[in-house]
Amino acid sequence: xxxxxxxxxxxxxxxxxxxxxxxxxxxxxxxxxxxxxxxxxxxxxxxxxxxxxxxxxxxxxxxxxxxxxxxxxxxxxxxxxxxxxxxxxxxxxxxxxxxxxxxxxxxxxxxxxxxxxxxxxxxxxxxxxxxxxxxxxxxxxxxxxxxxxxxxxxxxxxxxxxxxxxxxxxxxxxxxxxxxxxxxxxxxxxxxxxxxxxxxxxxxxxxxxxxxxxxxxxxxxxxxxxxxxxxxxxxxxxxxxxxxxxxxxxxxxxxxxxxxxxxxxxxxxxxxxxxxxxxxxxxxxxxxxxxxxxxxxxxxxxxxxxxxxxxxxxxxxxxxxxxxxxxxxxxxxxxxxxxxxxxxxxxxxxxxxxxxxxxxxxxxxxxxxxxxxxxxxxxxxxxxxxxxxxxxxxxxxxxxxxxxxxxxxxxxxxxxxxxxxxxxxxxxxxxxxxxxxxxxx
Amino acid sequence: xxxxxxxxxxxxxxxxxxxxxxxxxxxxxxxxxxxxxxxxxxxxxxxxxxxxxxxxxxxxxxxxxxxxxxxxxxxxxxxxxxxxxxxxxxxxxxxxxxxxxxxxxxxxxxxxxxxxxxxxxxxxxxxxxxxxxxxxxxxxxxxxxxxxxxxxxxxxxxxxxxxxxxxxxxxxxxxxxxxxxxxxxxxxxxxxxxxxxxxxxxxxxxxxxxxxxxxxxxxxxxxxxxxxxxxxxxxxxxxxxxxxxxxxxxxxxxxxxxxxxxxxxxxxxxxxxxxxxxxxxxxxxxxxxxxxxxxxxxxxxxxxxxxxxxxxxxxxxxxxxxxxxxxxxxxxxxxxxxxxxxxxxxxxxxxxxxxxxxxxxxxxxxxxxxxxxxxxxxxxxxxxxxxxxxxxxxxxxxxxxxxxxxxxxxxxxxxxxxxxxxxxxxxxxxxxxxxxxxxxx
Numbered sequence: 001x002x003x004x005x006x007x008x009x010x011x012x013x014x015x016x017x018x019x020x021x022x023x024x025x026x027x028x029x030x031x032x033x034x035x036x037x038x039x040x041x042x043x044x045x046x047x048x049x050x051x052x053x054x055x056x057x058x059x060x061x062x063x064x065x066x067x068x069x070x071x072x073x074x075x076x077x078x079x080x081x082x083x084x085x086x087x088x089x090x091x092x093x094x095x096x097x098x099x100x101x102x103x104x105x106x107x108x109x110x111x112x113x114x115x116x117x118x119x120x121x122x123x124x125x126x127x128x129x130x131x132x133x134x135x136x137x138x139x140x141x142x143x144x145x146x147x148x149x150x151x152x153x154x155x156x157x158x159x160x161x162x163x164x165x166x167x168x169x170x171x172x173x174x175x176x177x178x179x180x181x182x183x184x185x186x187x188x189x190x191x192x193x194x195x196x197x198x199x200x201x202x203x204x205x206x207x208x209x210x211x212x213x214x215x216x217x218x219x220x221x222x223x224x225x226x227x228x229x230x231x232x233x234x235x236x237x238x239x240x241x242x243x244x245x246x247x248x249x250x251x252x253x254x255x256x257x258x259x260x261x262x263x264x265x266x267x268x269x270x271x272x273x274x275x276x277x278x279x280x281x282x283x284x285x286x287x288x289x290x291x292x293x294x295x296x297x298x299x300x301x302x303x304x305x306x307x308x309x310x311x312x313x314x315x316x317x318x319x320x321x322x323x324x325x326x327x328x329x330x331x332x333x334x335x336x337x338x339x340x341x342x343x344x345x346x347x348x349x350x351x352x353x354x355x356x357x358x359x360x361x362x363x364x365x366x367x368x369x370x371x372x373x374x375x376x377x378x379x380x381x382x383x384x385x386x387x388x389x390x391x392x393x394x395x396x397x398x399x400x401x402x403x404x405x406x407x408x409x410x411x412x413x414x415x416x417x418x419x420x421x422x423x424x425x426x427x428x429x430x431x432x433x434x435x436x437x438x439x440x441x
Numbered sequence: 442x443x444x445x446x447x448x449x450x451x452x453x454x455x456x457x458x459x460x461x462x463x464x465x466x467x468x469x470x471x472x473x474x475x476x477x478x479x480x481x482x483x484x485x486x487x488x489x490x491x492x493x494x495x496x497x498x499x500x501x502x503x504x505x506x507x508x509x510x511x512x513x514x515x516x517x518x519x520x521x522x523x524x525x526x527x528x529x530x531x532x533x534x535x536x537x538x539x540x541x542x543x544x545x546x547x548x549x550x551x552x553x554x555x556x557x558x559x560x561x562x563x564x565x566x567x568x569x570x571x572x573x574x575x576x577x578x579x580x581x582x583x584x585x586x587x588x589x590x591x592x593x594x595x596x597x598x599x600x601x602x603x604x605x606x607x608x609x610x611x612x613x614x615x616x617x618x619x620x621x622x623x624x625x626x627x628x629x630x631x632x633x634x635x636x637x638x639x640x641x642x643x644x645x646x647x648x649x650x651x652x653x654x655x656x657x658x659x660x661x662x663x664x665x666x667x668x669x670x671x672x673x674x675x676x677x678x679x680x681x682x683x684x685x686x687x688x689x690x691x692x693x694x695x696x697x698x699x700x701x702x703x704x705x706x707x708x709x710x711x712x713x714x715x716x717x718x719x720x721x722x723x724x725x726x727x728x729x730x731x732x733x734x735x736x737x738x739x740x741x742x743x744x745x746x747x748x749x750x751x752x753x754x755x756x757x758x759x760x761x762x763x764x765x766x767x768x769x770x771x772x773x774x775x776x777x778x779x780x781x782x783x784x785x786x787x788x789x790x791x792x793x794x795x796x797x798x799x800x801x802x803x804x805x806x807x808x809x810x811x812x813x814x815x816x817x818x819x820x821x822x823x824x825x826x827x828x829x830x831x832x833x834x835x836x837x838x839x840x841x842x843x844x845x846x847x848x849x850x851x852x853x854x855x856x857x858x859x860x861x862x863x864x865x866x867x868x869x870x871x872x873x874x875x876x877x878x879x880x881x882x
Contacts, residue, residue, distance in 0.1 A: 017503075017607030023512030025599050025727040029587070030577070032510050034600055037503035037608045037616075044492075044504075051485075057812055059819060062458075062478035063485075067638050068621065069473050071464030088579055097579055134575045134589065136471070136637065138529055138538055138627050146470070148575065148589075158466050159475055166458030167478045175478075180509065180621070186579050196577065197508050286466040371498055378500060 005262040009320055010191055012335070016394055018042065018320065018345075019192060031188035031196045033313075038394055041345030041375060043199075043316050046230070047178050049342060050201045050310070053226050054176040061174035061203065062167050066155025068180060069136065069146050077285035078154050078278070079250075080131060080147075086186050087125035093118045099186050100125040130183045148182035153307060155179070156204045157278045160303075161290060164206075171292055171303055172215065174205035178312065190263055192313040199312035206303040208294065212252070212273050216306045220255045220271040223308050227257065227268070231340030232322050236260045237268075250277035259318050268318060269310035276302040319343055323395060337395030338418055341438040346396045347374040348434055351387050353403040355380050362427075363402040366412065369431055370400075374438070392417055398434060446703040450761055451632055453776070457835055459483065459761065459786075460633060472629035472637045474754075479835055482786030482816060484640075484757050487671070488619055490783060491642045491751070494667050495617040502615035502644065503608050507596025509621060510577065510587050518726035519595050519719070520691075521572060521588075527627050528566035534559045540627050541566040571624045589623035594748060596620070597645045598719045601744075602731060605647075612733055612744055613656065615646035619753065631704055633754040640753035647744040649735065653693070653714050657747045661696045661712040664749050668698065668709070672781030673763050677701045678709075691718035700759050709759060710751040717743040760784055764836060778836030779859055782879040787837045788815040789875055792828050794844040796821055803868075804843040807853065810872055811841075815879070833858055839875060 013019040017036035021028040035043055055063045075081045087100035094116035103114055103122075111122040132148040149155065156175045163175055178201045188194045207215050220239065228234055242254040252273040259268045279302050283290040293300045323337040341347065350367045352359035360380060370376035377396065379387045384401060391399050399415040401422075406412050411424040414433070425433050435441070454460040458477035462469040476484055496504045516522045528541035535557035544555055544563075552563040573589040590596065597616045604616055619642045629635045648656050661680065669675055683695040693714040700709045720743050724731040734741045764778040782788065791808045793800035801821060811817035818837065820828045825842060832840055840856040846865070847853050853871065854863040866874050876882070 014603070015607060017604060020600060020603045022508040022510070023515055023599055024603065025723065025729045025731075026512035026514045029508075029510065029512045029585075032508040034508055034596065035506035036600070036604055037505065040504040040506040043506065056816055059808070059812065063481040064478065065476035065481040065484065067463040067470075067473040067475055069463070069470065069623075069638050071467035071470045073467045074464055128579055132575045132577075134573045136573075136625065138569055138625070144470075155475065158464055159461060159477070162455070162461045162465065163458060163477055166456060182510075184577060184579070197510050282466065288466045290466075367500070371500065375497055 005321070005324070006191065009324060012324075012393065013039065013191075013320065031185065031194070033192050033195060038345040039316070042319065042339070042343060042395075043312065045343045045345070046315050046319065047199075047201065047312060049230050050226070050312075050315075051176070051178065053229070054174075054201075054203050058174070060169070060172065061176050061205075062163060062169065064156055064159060064163060064175050064177045065179060066152070066159060066177065068149050068182075070149060070155065070158070072144065072146055073285055074154050074158060074282075075131065075147050075150075077281045078157075079281070080150055081129070084131060084150060085127040085129050088128040088186060089125050090123045091116060091118075091121050092123065093121040097186065098122075102187060128186065130185065132182045132184050150183050151181050151309075152177050152179045152200045152202050153204060153278075153309065156202070157282055157305075158286075160204075160206065160279065161288070164292075171294070172205065172207045172211070174203050176201075176203040178202075190261075192317045193261070193263075193266070195313060198314075201310045201312050201315070203308045205306040205308075206292075207306060208299075209276065209301055209304045212275070212304040212306060216253055216255075216271065216273045219306055219308050220257075223269055223271055223310070224257055227259075227318075230319070230343060231338075232259070232318060236322060238265065240265070240267075248272075250274050259322075261318075261321060268314060269308065272307045272309065274305040274307050276304055278305055279303060334389055334392050336392040336417065339395040339397070341397040344395045344397050344438075345375065346377045346391070346394055347438055348398040348400055349377045349379055349387070349391045349396050351378075351384060351399060351401045352380050353384060353401055357404070358407060359402045359404075362406060363400075366400060366402065366427060366430065370434070373431055373435065388415065388420075398437065400430065446762070446765070447632065450765060453765075453834065454480065454632075454761065472626065472635070474633050474636060479786040480757070483760065483780070483784060483836075484753065486784045486786070487756050487760065488640075488642065488753060490671050491667070491753075491756075492617070492619065494670070495615075495642075495644050499615070501610070501613065502617050502646075503604060503610065505597055505600060505604060505616050505618045506620060507593070507600060507618065509590050509623075511590060511596065511599070513585065513587055514726055515595050515599060515723075516572065516588055516591075518722045519598075520722070521591055522570070525572060525591060526568040526570050529569040529627060530566050531564045532557060532559075532562050533564065534562040538627065539563075543628060569627065571626065573623045573625050591624050592622050592750075593618050593620045593641045593643050594645060594719075594750065597643070598723055598746075599727075601645075601647065601720065602729070605733075612735070613646060613648045613652070615644050617642075617644040619643075631702075633758045634702070634704075634707070636754060639755075642751045642753050642756070644749045646747040646749075647733075648747060649740075650717065650742055650745045653716070653745040653747060657694055657696075657712065657714045660747055660749055661698075664710055664712055664751070665698055668700075668759075671760070671784060672779075673700070673759060677763060679706065681706070681708075689713075691715050700763075702759075702762060709755060710749065713748040713750065715746040715748050717745055719746055720744060775830055775833050777833040777858065780836040780838070782838040785836045785838050785879075786816065787818045787832070787835055788879055789839040789841055790818045790820055790828070790832045790837050792819075792825060792840060792842045793821050794825060794842055798845070799848060800843045800845075803847060804841075807841060807843065807868060807871065811875070814872055814876065829856065829861075839878065841871065 018039035022032035089100045091113040096115045112119040240256045256267040257269040258265045352363040401413045413422040415422045459480035463473035530541045532554040537556040553560040681697045697708040698710040699706045720731045793804040842854045852865040856863045
């Protein structure tokens, strides 16, 4: 059942142009995906909602967009060169490769391969670094080794002084960033849930030590509220606090926002109290003073950092799964994506009921008005019922139909995706009406 | 003079938080830059304007966001593995490295080093591939070699069938994409003009052979118009058509949009007629049929491609340079960035004239209204004149001041950055008024 729904979503994503396997005509490349015409709009809308909630609406948070390629010392300071590894095990028999920590402990005890089933065939575990490595500069031998960043957070830490000085921010304040990161995962999978190339939406909030616990509690609630605000079903969301044995060495507290995927409850976002670990390490490795002087209290300290770290692709997947419904109607079944209108890739479709009597011309005119505002789709082929179904499956919240009454009173029908109700709306009030239904203003 | 202006812009960019050297606390990493709080907003606005002009307003263009990591065969088909090289020359004396094609021909004849000046010291030219290379999969020896894409275009070509089938587009239609690309340039430079990590804004338009020349002419004019639409001075823009000797092997025609930078006229965007080269190559290398069947004329053909390829970072640099002015006033000089309000990172600043008499409370209330719409900045420190100057330098188009008259009639002054005129506007009409001044609606 769970697998079945994932398969249906993967198939819908390809068929309707949300997400394609990368380089598919060449047989694909493992765990990399391309966003098609609908997917790119959905992803843009998710990012826009995040940026709005984090940067635009908050005076105490500013944005940043750091490069993917950074100085290699950054990853020594962060601990990634030494410790960002997975334990890798080979089967001498069938040549398959596994993460040791994902092998059933009983099988591991017998060195029994999870794939071919033989005992005494697994090698010892070797530590494998998950960072992609490349060389910058003209000749490989003597060029600098650089890494594709495995997380966006470090780009924020190394810029914190520059950002603070240039934007006249005082602690507490936050820096938000959306950007790509890369991990050479041994076992990626579950479609875009875990990929080797992915996009993060991270905010690092710099606070005075002692206020960190309260700020952490506040941010975990604010981040949970955001998922509800973009329309995710509340009953599919929960918190899961990490126990002391699970905490990363730099973390004082960690809370996951989890979503109930078809594959079970999984992390959607992590809210972490990272203490002064990151800035202390960068101070030590760079030799630059990264402390903060508080004018009011005349105190000097290394700020603590509260991090909210979300996966953008994972949020897109969550929106798709959460919006997906195969709805039984009286004489029919429809597949519908109940996206929040703010997130919907196409905001409205425009149909002439029939392709005559001046209806196409009027529909085209309406289409021109809408395209100045948002993405709209024109469809004049097939029965209107079929056109509605096509838009339901794409998650389009509103369908505007020009019919014979339009020719008389200059009104159109606006059909709501979820209720399937139709209202008549005057053409000249259509844009403000749709704007209101989409953005609430 | 030219260098002086570039230096001033680089310095302003750092001081005000537009652009920082990447990993600066570690001494920086060559030719990589980070966008700070103002820079990230400027870049977001540039991208938003491009997406709007290309995708939102055009029914015949859809978006795409392909992964940076692609199947390595893509780069064999595209010709990059064999031919995306620069000729590299070493000086045996001073150990510096050059692009042979950038050495003065007379010096090259004498093998005379452009740096140390010695003759007979330069090696023969070796071909150096500009693609960054990495390995995907758990062990370097047997993992797949993959490249960081050196251009975004190929992501569009390999997805063209998937996009067309899923979005029900017919030729002619276009696919637009914004994304990062990487080139291991031997001689990057001029700030963000040429960097090793950069962002492209590309649109590939698929047409029937025979219509390609007309479509190419149309797109070169539309792209030129876009730069004017985002406020670039028309007299600083020109076309430059490539001569037959300059054309890439796949191109039938190429036109650059050039801008007059402090370092001279340079390419800002290229509009190329790429013929059927790309799809033919991918058809050949993938073994997949990439031809198109035209239902109306019953013809089958490989589409020709008209490409519009712009650098996003370069456009940001152009906006900064083009907006920059040191303006002599009667008793003063001000540095001002005359951004089009649509592009300005901060749309409005809010000032209480003095920090008493209820002015801060009112200003705060206005600030809350504005932050629901766009990025606004609150400033209550120093004389109002100084606060204006700070916003001029950040390119903020409007400053809203709460003064003693506000307390009586609920109006504020709105000061225009360019004219420095002040109008009184009623607080309750402020948001619509600013919205109109920024977006014209």
